Amino acid sequence: MDPRQLEHIVVKDNDIQSIVMSYLLHNCFDETADSLASTTGINQPVIDRDNLERRKQIMHCILEKKALKAVELTEQLGQELLEKNKDLHFDLLCLHFVELICDGKSKEALEFAKTSLAPFGMVQKYVGKLEDAIALLAYEDPEKSPMFYLLSSEYRQQVADNLNRTLLEHASQPSYTPMERLLQQVTVARQYLTEENGKDAFPPFSLKDYVKG
Numbered sequence: 463m464d465p466r467q468l469e470h471i472v473v474k475d476n477d478i479q480s481i482v483m484s485y486l487l488h489n490c491f492d493e494t495a496d497s498l499a500s501t502t503g504i505n506q507p508v509i510d511r512d513n514l515e516r517r518k519q520i521m522h523c524i525l526e527k528k529a530l531k532a533v534e535l536t537e538q539l540g541q542e543l544l545e546k547n548k549d550l551h552f553d554l555l556c557l558h559f560v561e562l563i564c565d566g567k568s569k570e571a572l573e574f575a576k577t578s579l580a581p582f583g584m585v586q587k588y589v590g591k592l593e594d595a596i597a598l599l600a601y602e603d604p605e606k607s608p609m610f611y612l613l614s615s616e617y618r619q620q621v622a623d624n625l626n627r628t629l630l631e632h633a634s635q636p637s638y639t640p641m642e643r644l645l646q647q648v649t650v651a652r653q654y655l656t657e658e659n660g661k662d663a664f665p666p667f668s669l670k671d672y673v674k675g
Contacts, residue, residue: 479504487514488636489626510633517629524622525615527564529557536625540632547628552582553621556595560612563598572599 486495523532544551562571
């Protein structure tokens with residue numbers, strides 16, 4: 463189908479509700495999902511509630527600045543999970559290191575860096591972020607340092623999302639929601655149309671601008 467015809471397609475309410483439902487369950491918003499089901503009458507898909515609760519607990523630990531607890535709970539689900547996902551493991555350990563610094567535990571943070579983070583320094587792709595993390599020790603107020611991104615809620619949420627996807631894959635469930643795939647398809651379609659018709663014909667898709675109307 464020509465992407466230019468998409469705006470003429472009528473989307474049914476049930477389809478929209480199903481897409482929203484999948485997004486809520488994917489991100490562990492089970493109470494909101496239950497509320498949507500009771501309000502609209504839409505049937506919830508059969509899911510592993512135990513898996514959802516475990517993912518929810520782990521993500522909560524990350525967002526509540528308990529990264530090491532998140533590592534522990536993840537390893538309980540499967541020791542190989544983080545062994546096979548070194549990037550994710552490194553990010554979780556960095557979060558714990560940052561938490562120690564923010565709590566004023568510089569000596570403990572330095573010791574943790576020596577025992578748990580130093581081995582990653584042997585791999586080139588981790589060196590930059592590792593140097594940024596260690597550099598936080600030099601600042602009295604880390605939030606005002608050039609490496610403040612490591613302390614941001616956005617970075618913490620990104621790590622939580624990546625771990626959630628890993629846990630879903632481990633449970634043989636889709637790691638991306640239909641909503642995310644739709645946005646990816648729209649973005650790609652816009653890019654092709656821009657290449658075909660010029661940059662002024664179809665501006666890049668922006669969800670933020672679309673929601674604003």
